[in-house]
Amino acid sequence: MAQHTFTVNGEIVTVDVADDVRLLWVLRDVLGYTGPKYGCGINVCKACTSHINGKAFNPCSVRVGDLEATDEVTTIEGLAATAPGDLHPMQEAWLERDVAQCGYCQPGQIMAAVALVHKVRAEGREITDADLDAIRNVCRCGTYNRIREAIRDGAARM
C-alpha cells in the first residue's frame, strides 16, 4: 500500500492503495465518485472520461501512482463548479436537447465535449464536422446526432 494525495473536484484527497491501481477504480471504488463510468477499462469506450488539470483523460488507463500531489482531477460531479451558474454551459446544452437516453455514456460524453471546445479554442478555431466525427466516445443508445448538436450549442454558451 502507498499513500497518494491529489485533488478531486476541488478537494484534496489522500488514499491508501497500491500504486498500479488505475485511477478509475480509486475514484469509484475507494473515493465513491461514481460519475465516471466503466465501459471497457482499456481506453476505448471513453465512458470514464474526466479531466486532469483541465484536459480530458481516461482514468481507466492511469495508475494512481502516476498522479502528482498538484494534479487536479475533475469528474462529471465537479464540472458544474468549474463555471459560473448552477450547471456548466455544456450540461445546460445537454438538458436543452434532452441528449441522454440511458445516460450511461453521458458523463464521459460531456467531459469530452468540454475538453474539445477548450482544445479548438486554444487552436483559435471553431468546431468542425471532422472534430465531431473524431469523437471516440461510444453511445450504445445511439444519441450521436443530439450529442453533435449539443456540443455546438454548448460551445456557443461557453
Added chain:
Amino acid sequence: MTTVPAQPARPDPQEAEQLLAQSPPDSPPGDGRRGLSRRGFLGYVVAGTTLAVAAELTTGARPAAAAVPSGPQVAEVFDLGDLQTRSALPTSQLITITLDGNGVAHFAIPRMEVGQGITTAAAMLIAEELDLPLDKVEVTLAPARPELVFNQLTGGSNTMESMYTPIRVAAAVARGRLLAAAATLLGAQVSSLTARSGVITDTAGGSATYGQLAALAASAQTVPVRVNLKSTSSFRVVGTPQNRVDARDAVTGRKKFTMDLAVPDALPTMVCRPPTLNGSARSVQNLPAVQAMPGVTDVVVVDTGVAVRAATFGQCIDAVRALEVTWNPGTVAGESDESVLRRLKAAELPMAVPKVPLLARTVDLRFEFMFRSSAALEPNCAIADVRAGRATVWAGLKSPIVAQRNIADALGLPQTSVKVNVVTGGGSFGHKLFGDAAIEAAKISKAMGKPVKLMWHRADEPRQGRTHPMATSRIRATLLGSDVLTFEQRHTSIQTDFSHGLGERLTAMAAELPAGLGNLGFAQSIFTLTQELPYDFGVVTQLLNEVDMGFNTGSMRNIYSPDVACANELFVDQLAKKLGKDPVAFRLEFLKNERVKACLRKVVEVGRWGRAMPAGTAQGIAVHSEYKGATAVLVEIDCRPETVNRTVRDAVTGPRVTKAVIAIDAGLVVNPRGLEAQMMGGVSDGIALALTSSNHLQDGHFLEASWDNYFYTRQWNIPPTFECIVMPSDRDLPGGAGEAGVAASVAATACAYARATGTVPTRFPVNHGTVSFTPKTFVPPVPASPTDGLSHTY
C-alpha cells in the same frame, strides 16, 4: 358498496363516486368493459393514512377473441403486444399511486427503465390525469412482485400499450378523491372546484394544495371507485415534447446504475472466464497465490469460471489475469461461422410454391445474418447479498420475477426469501431480459459467504454474453405479368432463448390464442405473432425453423424483424426491378396498410426521393409494420472510394450513411421527444446491423472483446443529417416504440448499399468478411488496463 369511512370528516367514497358520476360525461357511451362508457373504468382507493389509489394492471386490455377476425396475417390483428397485454387478465394485479404530504405522487412502475423513457412517459400520464406538474411525480422501479405472474416483463415494446390505461385510471381516482376532500375542507360543491397544477381552488377564492389534502383524502378501507378518464382532446401534457425526468441526474453524474450503488461490504467481483464459449473450470493451479494478491479477499470456482472478489475492480482484473486455470471445452467447441451456416442451411425448410401458371417467373434470394452482441454500454452487473435463509439482489432486470425464481432455485431457497430490486439500466436492447448476472452474483455470494458487486469485463460481453442468433432468410416469389402471385419465406435461425418469461405466457394462454397459434411450436408462434408482411403478394407463407447448438442467445431490439425486414425489403427492390418499376411506386402499389403508405409518402417527400445523386452514392427506402404501428426510412449512402477508405484509428469506416429520414406512426404518442430519441437510436442500430457490427465465431469462441472490435455505430459512421417525423395518428392507444425504428433502418441502409454499388448484399453486416482487428488473447480472458493514459490527454 357498504363501506363506511372511519372518520366523519372524510367524504363517503360512495358519495365521491356519485359526485364523479355526475360530472358531465366527456365521452360517448361505448362498448368498454364492464358496461362502463369507453372512458369509464373501475379503480380503487387503497386503505392508508395518506391517499393511495390503484388500478388493475390489466384495465383496458382487449379480450383476445374480439380482436381476431379471420383472413389477414395474425400479427396484423393480434400481435406480441396483445399477447403481453392480454396475458394476465385472469389475475388481480394492482398498480398503486400514493400522494405524500408534499403533494408529490409516487408510483413504482412494474417495468424497467433502460433509457427507453418509460418513467418519463408514466410520469406524464400521472401529471395529466391528476393535474399535477411533471416535477411533482416520482416514478421508481418496482422490485420483483411475484403476484404479477406474467405481467412484470419489459419487452416487445409493450410498456406504454399495457400501462396507459391502468396508470390513468389510478390517477383519475386520486383526482376524484382530492376533489371530494377539497369540497369537504372548503365547504364547496365538487362541481365548483378546479384542479390545476396540484392545487384545488373554489369560486370563492379558497384553495387547498394536494399536499394539504393527501391525508384528508385517504381511506380507511380499500374501496372500488368508478372514474371517467379525460378525453384525448383535453390533454395538456400527454402528446407534448417533454425532457426525460432523469435528465439532470444523467448530466450531473448523479444517476445511479447498479455498479454505482453502495451496498455494505459488496466488494468488486469479477469472473475469470473460459477461453471457449460456455467452457468450465476443471482445476486452478495457483489459487493460493492469487488469493494473496493485493486487495483480493476471495477466489472461488463457480460454474461459469473462477470468481475473484477484491477491494477494487482494478485488482479483480489483475487477479483474473493472473489465474492459471485448466478449462473444459465449451458448448460449441470447434464451431465456426462457416460450420454454423452449414447447419442452418441443412435446416432450411423446403419451399412449397403453390401451383402457378407456366408463364410465371420466379425470383429467389437467400440472405445470411451473422451473430451480433446485444450488450449495452453498461456491462452485465449485479449486487448479491446471500445470507443463511435469505438473499437480496440488485440488478437491471426486465423480467425480475423469472430472475427471482431462477435465483431461488440456484440458491435452494423459497422464492419468497429472495428480494429482487430492479435498478435502472444503462441500456438493454434485449440483453437485460435475462438475469444472467443476477443469478451468477447470487451463486458467487453464496459460495463466498459475503456480499458481492459483480461486473462483467467488457471482453466478457461479446465473448460469453448473449448474442442475436445467426440466421438465414430465403425468399421466393412468383410473378405473372405485373402481379405477384406468391411470396414464401423460410427464416432459419440458431435458437432464440425465450426463457425470460414470454414462453410461460404463451403456454398459459395457448387455448385463447388466435386459431391454430397455440398448436405451433413456441418460436414459430412468436414468429407468427411478430411478422407481418405489409404487402399484398398473393399467397404468403412465412415459416421459421430453429437449430439449437448451445449458443447464448436472446432477442436484440428486436426478435426477428430487423433480419426479416432487411431480407424482405431487399427482395422487394428486386421484384420492383424485375417489373421495371420504381421502388417507391412498386411499394405504394402493393402495400396493404394506409399507415405504412402514409409513412412512406412522408419520407419520400421530406427525403426528396429520386433526387439526382452522384455515381457511387444512392438513396434507399424501406418500410416496416409491427407493434400496431408503421415506419418508413429513407437513407442516402456514400460508397465512393474516398469515403469508404477513410481511415480512423482502430475503426471501421466503410460506406457512410449521409442522411436518414424516418417517419413513424406509433399510435397515440405520449412523449414525442422520447419517441424521436428512440427513432434516432433505431437508425443508429440499423446502420450498424447493415454495415459494421457482428461477432466472428472461430474455433469455438467469438473473437470480439472490445468496442474497437465490435463495431457498433460511432460518430464517424452516423448520418450528419437526421430527421424524424412523428406521424399524426387516429389511434387512441399508444403502440410500441422501443424497437420500431430498427427494422426499416437496417433494410433501408441495405437497399441503399445495393443501389449505390450495383450489388445486392446477401451477408450482413456487409463488412463481416474482413476481421478488421487483432483479436485479444483468450488466456488470460481480459486485456490488461493500459498505463499510458496521461500521454493521451487533450
